[in-house]
Amino acid sequence: MKPIKPFAYDLTEEEIKREKRKARELRESQWWKRRLAKGVCHYCEKQIPPKDLTMDHVVPISRGGKSTKGNVVTACRDCNTLKKQLLPMEWENYLAQTDRE
Numbered sequence: 781m782k783p784i785k786p787f788a789y790d791l792t793e794e795e796i797k798r799e800k801r802k803a804r805e806l807r808e809s810q811w812w813k814r815r816l817a818k819g820v821c822h823y824c825e826k827q828i829p830p831k832d833l834t835m836d837h838v839v840p841i842s843r844g845g846k847s848t849k850g851n852v853v854t855a856c857r858d859c860n861t862l863k864k865q866l867l868p869m870e871w872e873n874y875l876a877q878t879d880r881e
Contacts (some may be wrong), residue, residue, distance in 0.1 A: 791842070802847035807835060815854050822853035823863065823871075832857065840865045 806812050816830040823836075836855035839845030842865050855863070863871050 791844070796841055799841045799845075799847045803835060803837070803841075803852065806847055806849070806852060811849060812852075818854070820854065821856040821859055823855055823859035826856060828854075828856045834860045836860045836863065838868055840867075843867055 812835070816833055819827050819830050819833070821828050821833065833854040834857055835852050836859075837845045837847065838851050838853055841847070845851050862874070866874060
């Protein structure tokens with residue numbers, strides 16, 4: 781498999797692996813479990829069963845984001861899939877464009 785090239789930052793594969801490892805550790809924390817228990821998508825604010833919520837990096841790892849409590853949110857699969865690797869302002873622009881259509 782071809783290694784993933786960073787999107788906007790010159791990250792090494794080891795740095796990407798480290799952030800993904802931190803994200804896995806955060807998923808096991810009581811803090812994350814409490815976030816899931818609320819059952820709300822950060823983006824669309826819909827009530828979602830906790831088992832259907834995913835972890836999303838507000839600033840994606842590939843764009844220089846870190847796996848920290850301040851940068852991860854609960855997201856429904858639809859929002860997480862649509863957001864992809866967008867930064868917050870890019871996501872807002874995307875939503876504004878789709879609202880006009």
